Amino acid sequence: MKKYFCSFRMGMKSEYEYRLNFIFVLFSAFFPMIIQTFLWIAIFENSKKPIVYGYTLNQMILYTILSQMIAKFLKTGVETEISTDVKTGGLSKYIIKPFNYLLYKLFGFVGKKAIHMEIILAFILIVLVVFNWKVQITMSIGRGVVFLVAVFLALILNFYIFCCLSMLSFWVTDAWGIFFGARFLIDMMSGAIFPIDIFGETIIKVFQALPFQYMVYFTVNIITGKISLHMALQGIGIQVIWILVLGLLTRYLWKRGLLQYVAVGG
Amino acid sequence: MNAISVKNLNKVFTYYEKKEGFQHSLKNLLVRKQKTKEAVKDISFDIDSGDIVGFLGPNGAGKTTTLKMLSGILYPTSGEVQVLGYCPWKRQKQFKMKYSMVLGQKSQLWPDLPATETFRLNQYIYEVDEKKCKMLVDELTEYLDVKHLLHVQVRRLSLGERMKLELIASLIHSPQLIFLDEPSIGLDLVSQQKIRSFIRYWNEQYKTTVMITSHYMKDIEDLCERVIVINSGKKLYDGSLCDVNYMFKNIKIVNLELSDEIDDMKLAEFGTITKKEGLNCTMEVHKEDLHEFIGYVTEKLNIKDINISDIPVEKGIELLYR
Numbered sequence: 001m002k003k004y005f006c007s008f009r010m011g012m013k014s015e016y017e018y019r020l021n022f023i024f025v026l027f028s029a030f031f032p033m034i035i036q037t038f039l040w041i042a043i044f045e046n047s048k049k050p051i052v053y054g055y056t057l058n059q060m061i062l063y064t065i066l067s068q069m070i071a072k073f074l075k076t077g078v079e080t081e082i083s084t085d086v087k088t089g090g091l092s093k094y095i096i097k098p099f100n101y102l103l104y105k106l107f108g109f110v111g112k113k114a115i116h117m118e119i120i121l122a123f124i125l126i127v128l129v130v131f132n133w134k135v136q137i138t139m140s141i142g143r144g145v146v147f148l149v150a151v152f153l154a155l156i157l158n159f160y161i162f163c164c165l166s167m168l169s170f171w172v173t174d175a176w177g178i179f180f181g182a183r184f185l186i187d188m189m190s191g192a193i194f195p196i197d198i199f200g201e202t203i204i205k206v207f208q209a210l211p212f213q214y215m216v217y218f219t220v221n222i223i224t225g226k227i228s229l230h231m232a233l234q235g236i237g238i239q240v241i242w243i244l245v246l247g248l249l250t251r252y253l254w255k256r257g258l259l260q261y262v263a264v265g266g
Numbered sequence: 267m268n269a270i271s272v273k274n275l276n277k278v279f280t281y282y283e284k285k286e287g288f289q290h291s292l293k294n295l296l297v298r299k300q301k302t303k304e305a306v307k308d309i310s311f312d313i314d315s316g317d318i319v320g321f322l323g324p325n326g327a328g329k330t331t332t333l334k335m336l337s338g339i340l341y342p343t344s345g346e347v348q349v350l351g352y353c354p355w356k357r358q359k360q361f362k363m364k365y366s367m368v369l370g371q372k373s374q375l376w377p378d379l380p381a382t383e384t385f386r387l388n389q390y391i392y393e394v395d396e397k398k399c400k401m402l403v404d405e406l407t408e409y410l411d412v413k414h415l416l417h418v419q420v421r422r423l424s425l426g427e428r429m430k431l432e433l434i435a436s437l438i439h440s441p442q443l444i445f446l447d448e449p450s451i452g453l454d455l456v457s458q459q460k461i462r463s464f465i466r467y468w469n470e471q472y473k474t475t476v477m478i479t480s481h482y483m484k485d486i487e488d489l490c491e492r493v494i495v496i497n498s499g500k501k502l503y504d505g506s507l508c509d510v511n512y513m514f515k516n517i518k519i520v521n522l523e524l525s526d527e528i529d530d531m532k533l534a535e536f537g538t539i540t541k542k543e544g545l546n547c548t549m550e551v552h553k554e555d556l557h558e559f560i561g562y563v564t565e566k567l568n569i570k571d572i573n574i575s576d577i578p579v580e581k582g583i584e585l586l587y588r
Binding site: 002003005006007010013014017018089090092093095096097098099259261262263 | 279334337338339340341357359362363365366367369372373374376378379383386387390391392419
């Protein structure tokens with residue numbers, strides 16, 4: 001187990017070397033936030049109703065900001081790392097070592113995110129304080145703890161979703177196009193762009209059967225108080241189940257993929 | 267005891283050919299002709315533990331492919347391999363703990379962090395005792411003269427500096443067997459020398475089996491008593507380095523120093539002229555023609571000096587490569 005904590009620490013340290021980068025990533029999220037905010041203002045003005053899809057204007061803006069930030073925090077990039085390793089033969093140096101490559105990647109990833117965590121929490125706190133006088137937010141310590149757990153699980157869930165996807169690179173030499181499309185779809189289905197509520201009942205039902213909404217939509221709803229604590233705990237249970245399912249699937253694909261691996265170069 | 271034993275090893279790759287030009291790219295989208303390449307053909311050999319064996323061959327001969335199969339990175343198409351008593355591609359943990367591989371062209375060090383971090387990672391991965399690891403790293407950095415580089419971000423290091431640290435990182439668990447794939451690639455002469463003497467020292471100290479590939483003849487001459495030469499996937503030679511030329515024992519090198527100019531055509535009747543500069547001439551002469559040739563030279567030509575020798579080792583290997 002020690003080796004994976006070492007990977008965690010190294011992920012943390014190497015990300016710390018480039019900590020400013022993440023702040024810029026967050027700032028880059030600022031522009032879509034503004035565009036969407038204006039879009040929602042226009043929609044609310046035209047609909048002449050104070051509540052659209054179950055959100056007031058202020059709630060909708062709060063959702064937009066929080067979802068963008070959490071989505072940026074969860075972002076992995078692990079799919080490009082793994083597929084580059086497979087394509088260029090860099091994977092060779094890992095599979096001769098007595099450890100589990102996927103766990104090693106997971107811990108390195110969580111280590112990286114540990115650095116982002118502080119930055120993102122500070123931002124979220126500021127946003128909540130600023131919005132508190134506009135939107136009624138039911139905040140409690142219990143809810144805060146549940147939120148932290150949910151974000152952590154969302155992180156692991158996101159890792160396994162992309163890890164699973166990256167296993168494709170064993171069969172498709174350059175899966176970049178697939179990743180690009182998938183990233184957009186997953187963003188949409190996870191609620192990073194709009195709240196899931198706007199899609200209509202049938203599609204919501206479909207989304208509920210998928211793991212994606214448990215990353216952004218679910219975690220944002222915990223902190224804005226849109227769902228009850230009881231439902232939040234239930235959601236955490238579903239997150240755990242999805243992590244197990246995807247983890248096992250990834251492992252299976254990994255084993256099959258290694259039979260295909262040709263270790264080019266060198 | 268055999269550290270490595272390989273029997274009838276084969277590896278076939280399938281790939282798609284793509285000709286130059288956009289037209290062919292489009293064609294490839296519709297129909298792709300699958301081709302196969304036999305990278306390794308029916309190779310067998312044994313290596314005793316504690317030996318340093320050179321594994322030679324021209325580019326694309328199948329050296330690295332063989333090493334990859336021996337280290338369990340690739341599955342062979344057919345054949346039997348036992349490395350340290352394990353089947354490498356089953357990738358058992360106990361097996362992985364016992365060997366190490368240095369790929370000259372693939373770095374295992376984390377580029378964004380100093381090398382010590384990767385050493386620590388390897389220490390944990392291979393479950394090496396903290397104290398033992400520290401002593402080893404101290405010893406190795408001293409020997410390779412890289413102590414001052416330990417705390418520098420790896421991506422800022424030069425190729426040679428990185429290579430030395432790379433070598434240390436792969437020795438942290440004191441492996442019984444090391445595969446070195448072109449460890450001296452891109453290094454200056456002093457560094458090459460250092461790495462060579464280091465490998466020698468390590469081998470003597472720990473009785474480690476070493477299998478090394480390199481394109482620098484000096485590496486091989488200094489380190490290996492035995493070499494295995496392969497070309498286009500087939501084993502051509504397996505034996506001691508100084509006997510490589512034995513395969514070409516029928517050819518002698520004759521060095522002549524003439525006192526008069528002579529027509530090349532006349533000399534060429536007896537063998538091939540490999541070099542001619544003014545009155546100095548080097549020829550390859552078949553053993554059977556030697557007697558006749560010497561007779562001709564001593565009777566008909568005015569020579570200042572004659573020198574007959576065997577083919578040098580380097581030349582022997584070059585001939586094998588062809």
